[in-house]
Amino acid sequence: xxxxxxxxxxxxxxxxxxxxxxxxxxxxxxxxxxxxxxxxxxxxxxxxxxxxxxxxxxxxxxxxxxxxxxxxxxxxxxxxxxxxxxxxxxxxxxxxxxxxxxxxxxxxxxxxxxxxxxxxxxxxxxxxxxxxxxxxxxxxxxxxxxxxxxxxxxxxxxxxxxxxxxxxxxxxxxxxxxxxxxxxxxxxxxxxxxxxxxxxxxxxxxxxxxxxxxxxxxxxxxxxxxxxxxxxxxxxxxxxxxxxxxxxxxxxxxxxxxxxxxxxxxxxxxxxxxxxxxxxxxxxxxxxxxxxxxxxxxxxxxxxxxxxxxxxxxxxxxxxxxxxxxxxxxxxxxxxxxxxxxxxxxxxxxxxxxxxxxxxxxxxxxxxxxxxxxxxxxxxxxxxxxxxxxxxxxxxxxxxxxxxxxxxxxxxxxxxxxxxxxxxxxxxxxxxxxxxxxxxxxxxxxxxxxxxxxxxxxxxxxxxxxxxxxxxxxxxxxxxxxxxxxxxxxxxxxxxxxxxxxxxxxxxxxxxxxxxxxxxxxxxxxxxxxxxxxxxxxxxxxx
Numbered sequence: 082x083x084x085x086x087x088x089x090x091x092x093x094x095x096x097x098x099x100x101x102x103x104x105x106x107x108x109x110x111x112x113x114x115x116x117x118x119x120x121x122x123x124x125x126x127x128x129x130x131x132x133x134x135x136x137x138x139x140x141x142x143x144x145x146x147x148x149x150x151x152x153x154x155x156x157x158x159x160x161x162x163x164x165x166x167x168x169x170x171x172x173x174x175x176x177x178x179x180x181x182x183x184x185x186x187x188x189x190x191x192x193x194x195x196x197x198x199x200x201x202x203x204x205x206x207x208x209x210x211x212x213x214x215x216x217x218x219x220x221x222x223x224x225x226x227x228x229x230x231x232x233x234x235x236x237x238x239x240x241x242x243x244x245x246x247x248x249x250x251x252x253x254x255x256x257x258x259x260x261x262x263x264x265x266x267x268x269x270x271x272x273x274x275x276x277x278x279x280x281x282x283x284x285x286x287x288x289x290x291x292x293x294x295x296x297x298x299x300x301x302x303x304x305x306x307x308x309x310x311x312x313x314x315x316x317x318x319x320x321x322x323x324x325x326x327x328x329x330x331x332x333x334x335x336x337x338x339x340x341x342x343x344x345x346x347x348x349x350x351x352x353x354x355x356x357x358x359x360x361x362x363x364x365x366x367x368x369x370x371x372x373x374x375x376x377x378x379x380x381x382x383x384x385x386x387x388x389x390x391x392x393x394x395x396x397x398x399x400x401x402x403x404x405x406x407x408x409x410x411x412x413x414x415x416x417x418x419x420x421x422x423x424x425x426x427x428x429x430x431x432x433x434x435x436x437x438x439x440x441x442x443x444x445x446x447x448x449x450x451x452x453x454x455x456x457x458x459x460x461x462x463x464x465x466x467x468x469x470x471x472x473x474x475x476x477x478x479x480x481x482x483x484x485x486x487x488x489x490x491x492x493x494x495x496x497x498x499x500x501x502x503x504x505x506x507x508x509x510x511x512x513x514x515x516x517x518x519x520x521x522x523x524x525x526x527x528x529x530x531x532x533x534x535x536x537x538x539x540x541x542x543x544x545x546x547x548x549x550x551x552x553x554x555x556x557x558x559x560x561x562x563x564x565x566x567x568x569x570x571x572x573x574x575x576x577x578x579x580x581x582x583x584x585x586x587x588x589x590x591x592x593x594x595x596x597x598x599x600x601x602x603x604x605x606x607x608x609x610x611x612x613x614x615x616x617x618x619x620x621x622x623x624x
Contacts, residue, residue, distance in 0.1 A: 086578035115176030128163035185267025186211030206259035207254030214260035222256025251279035280361035375409035378458035391448030449508025480565035
């Protein structure tokens with residue numbers, strides 16, 4: 082029993098062995114390197130076996146070989162040796178080696194892109210593995226290797242590295258940062274893209290698209306957002322009627338156009354457009370200056386519409402009071418008019434005229450027609466309110482002269498006068514005709530002129546005249562407003578002609594005779610003569 086105990090206690094004790102191998106190389110293992118025994122103590126001819134780190138048998142001999150070793154193959158490999166103790170039978174003696182696989186670094190960047198506002202601090206991180214433990218360097222966007230720089234701090238462990246940057250500078254610290262890990266097996270790098278957020282750039286192409294009396298519409302092109310999403314648009318403005326430091330603003334959703342409202346009319350504005358994001362708003366924006374439109378003029382008051390003649394009316398009005406701080410002076414006046422002619426509605430058109438003063442003659446109108454007028458002023462703000470209407474009528478003209486007057490003796494004491502209507506009724510229908518006539522003594526009327534009227538007929542039978550007397554006739558037309566010029570006069574002998582005297586036959590031949598006679602006064606206007614003759618032996622007259 083004592084001997085058995087001594088044999089068990091004296092079993093070999095082998096320290097752990099470390100084996101180094103490069104990834105993709107072949108790993109060679111040998112039990113003699115990890116277990117020391119004499120050949121006599123072996124229990125079997127081949128008592129060896131190799132176990133992997135997970136306990137699986139990889140070899141049943143004193144050596145083992147693994148080709149294309151991988152980093153995942155690292156760990157404790159165990160050699161198990163069976164010994165014969167000659168006392169208690171077979172016992173196993175084990176020995177192991179720690180296999181260390183060297184492999185090149187691999188760098189990971191869990192945050193390939195990061196954003197941070199200027200002036201703040203940021204920590205850029207990269208993780209890596211590799212054996213032996215790699216050395217790590219960080220490279221600035223311009224390619225310089227970062228070392229002991231102000232504002233830059235590097236902290237590295239066996240598996241990670243961080244680069245802390247304080248007081249970020251917009252523009253300067255922007256760019257791609259490179260994290261590189263290296264050992265004797267190789268090198269690996271990865272990048273982190275840093276965007277230092279700054280306020281947006283000023284907008285460009287700022288312009289005024291439209292102007293009202295209380296609004297201004299603008300458009301622009303947005304600049305860079307400074308690597309931070311736009312928030313909104315702030316439009317600030319100053320108006321000349323207030324102190325320079327009295328700056329107001331209106332805020333709008335993000336876009337490329339906006340309309341300022343609630344502004345003062347007829348005022349000069351200086352406008353700035355600022356874009357905002359989470360970092361701040363645009364600095365040093367471009368100014369633009371414009372003037373809101375004036376209020377339109379209030380309605381004037383028409384004071385009179387005067388009829389000058391048959392084709393002209395003159396209109397006069399009073400300008401409304403104007404607040405010079407909100408309303409521009411009137412630059413012109415517009416007079417609108419409509420026409421109604423009871424005599425010829427279709428030929429009475431409407432119209433308009435422009436005047437620079439508060440009165441104007443309106444010419445070229447229709448005679449005897451009614452015109453209604455309104456007036457409004459125009460300034461830089463546009464056409465103003467319209468006045469109350471005013472109405473007046475152009476004057477009438479006398480009718481034109483009667484044409485085509487004719488007279489015919491009907492009996493020894495009556496005459497039929499006929500005529501044509503005047504070519505121009507003077508702007509109103511003919512209401513009646515005036516017929517004037519009287520007996521002539523030579524070229525003078527010996528009696529007062531007789532006057533009679535006729536409604537609208539263009540003929541009249543005058544009776545009760547003095548037989549065998551010379552009469553003078555003339556006619557004029559009236560339109561109720563005035564009497565036109567009298568017609569050309571007609572001289573006519575009233576009654577039948579007196580028989581001719583001194584009838585004489587002469588120049589007598591076998592087939593020809595010449596007859597002459599004399600008219601007796603008053604003969605009047607002879608239309609024709611009737612000559613009758615017969616043979617003495619015949620009672621039949623030839624006319």
